[in-house]
Amino acid sequence: MLEKIIEIVNLQNKWRREECLNMIASENVMSPLAEKYYISDFESRYNEHDVVSHYQGTKYANEIETTCINIFGNRFDTQYVDVRPISGAVANLCIYRAFMKPGDVFISPGLTAGGHVSSTRYGIAGGLGLKDIPMYFDYKKMRCDVDKTVELIERVKPKVVMFGRSMFLFPEPIKEIKEQIDSKIKVIYDAAHVFGLIYGGEFQRPLEEGADVLTASTHKTFPGPQGGIIIANKELSMDLWKKIQRAIFPGTISNHHIHRLPALAITALEMNKFGKEYAKQTINNAKRLGEALYNLGFKVLAADWGFTESHQIIVDIKEFGGGAVVAEELEKNNIIVNKMALPWDTDYDATHNPSGIRIGTQELTRWGMKENEMEYIAKLIYKILRKKQNVKNDVIEMKKEFMEIKYAFSSSKY
Numbered sequence: 253m254l255e256k257i258i259e260i261v262n263l264q265n266k267w268r269r270e271e272c273l274n275m276i277a278s279e280n281v282m283s284p285l286a287e288k289y290y291i292s293d294f295e296s297r298y299n300e301h302d303v304v305s306h307y308q309g310t311k312y313a314n315e316i317e318t319t320c321i322n323i324f325g326n327r328f329d330t331q332y333v334d335v336r337p338i339s340g341a342v343a344n345l346c347i348y349r350a351f352m353k354p355g356d357v358f359i360s361p362g363l364t365a366g367g368h369v370s371s372t373r374y375g376i377a378g379g380l381g382l383k384d385i386p387m388y389f390d391y392k393k394m395r396c397d398v399d400k401t402v403e404l405i406e407r408v409k410p411k412v413v414m415f416g417r418s419m420f421l422f423p424e425p426i427k428e429i430k431e432q433i434d435s436k437i438k439v440i441y442d443a444a445h446v447f448g449l450i451y452g453g454e455f456q457r458p459l460e461e462g463a464d465v466l467t468a469s470t471h472k473t474f475p476g477p478q479g480g481i482i483i484a485n486k487e488l489s490m491d492l493w494k495k496i497q498r499a500i501f502p503g504t505i506s507n508h509h510i511h512r513l514p515a516l517a518i519t520a521l522e523m524n525k526f527g528k529e530y531a532k533q534t535i536n537n538a539k540r541l542g543e544a545l546y547n548l549g550f551k552v553l554a555a556d557w558g559f560t561e562s563h564q565i566i567v568d569i570k571e572f573g574g575g576a577v578v579a580e581e582l583e584k585n586n587i588i589v590n591k592m593a594l595p596w597d598t599d600y601d602a603t604h605n606p607s608g609i610r611i612g613t614q615e616l617t618r619w620g621m622k623e624n625e626m627e628y629i630a631k632l633i634y635k636i637l638r639k640k641q642n643v644k645n646d647v648i649e650m651k652k653e654f655m656e657i658k659y660a661f662s663s664s665k666y
């Protein structure tokens with residue numbers, strides 16, 4: 253049994269790290285230095301705290317947490333940062349608890365327009381008794397429809413408007429909407445997917461555009477350890493920030509997985525140095541991949557708008573058998589993507605075999621791939637889906653050339 257467990261880990265490491273093109277838009281790899289300090293004594297410890305720690309032995313745990321808070325606080329120019337949420341969904345949960353009570357109505361993107369399940373009745377929001385109403389979405393432009401959404405907000409008077417999606421091609425109209433709605437309505441921006449692009453200064457700036465609070469995962473385009481973060485606008489009142497912190501502890505979290513914090517701090521310092529270049533290349537790669545697939549005859553969404561301004565592209569592959577079938581087919585060739593419901597899918601199709609796939613370029617960018625590689629990958633996908641060829645060996649050969657993580661500090665010195 254022991255051998256089996258070790259074998260499973262080794263097989264995973266070899267397959268996904270050495271032999272695959274990992275293009276799930278919500279994944280990434282940490283730098284060698286962050287990974288080196290991911291495992292430490294912190295993995296065995298607790299540090300439940302509100303203002304003071306409730307356990308002894310926490311002086312270094314407090315120091316590493318404060319270090320994280322300071323790095324992110326400096327980057328986002330705010331005193332309000334909390335790194336205890338253990339994932340993006342948990343960060344959202346804490347915000348819902350802070351700002352709403354059962355029965356309250358809030359506006360969110362909605363599942364078929366790329367909203368995450370945590371902000372719907374099927375997920376955390378539903379579990380808390382909240383009622384989500386989807387904002388209007390312009391399917392051609394793949395963006396929120398501002399006028400109709402403002403009218404909706406005026407009509408239903410929600411407690412919260414939540415921006416940010418899992419299918420996230422273009423910035424959200426935070427400023428345009430915020431300016432037109434009651435200032436008492438809280439504006440939350442779920443940056444789970446685009447946090448690394450925002451950190452690198454290459455996507456929108458949600459807090460400057462009027463979001464009260466930003467929630468995020470720390471492991472998607474932000475290439476840190478799996479975890480979550482909450483960052484609030486510096487103009488938020490201290491009372492509201494305290495509410496958020498109480499919703500975190502004792503409201504939601506006990507053990508906040510302290511071992512991830514050194515890796516989070518290291519990643520943030522790496523992003524301070526390399527984040528702009530990494531975010532820019534990630535977006536350029538996504539645009540080029542979209543263009544290359546489009547030129548090969550694929551139905552890449554938002555072609556009239558440059559395909560994307562983020563790390564993702566969305567391709568309608570219904571003609572090849574649907575998202576579930578195509579994602580399986582690509583996996584047989586070591587190209588890892590995920591199926592994606594498109595706005596026009598029925599509920600049944602959306603949950604079984606949706607019409608789309610979502611492809612992300614952030615991890616391949618970390619491995620050093622650029623526009624030429626995106627062109628090559630588009631051709632591989634063409635060979636798999638159009639020509640019915642198996643290109644697994646080509647994928648493995650290609651990946652061999654990209655075995656070093658870029659945009660990172662050297663780990664040998666530390």
Ligand SMILES: Cc1ncc(COP(=O)(O)O)c(C=O)c1O
Pocket residue numbers: 278339340341342344367368370416417418419442444445468469470479480
């Ligand atoms: C928009 C959005 N919010 C929240 C989450 C949940 O993040 P996590 O997996 O870190 O809990 C996701 C996950 O993909 C997401 O896409």
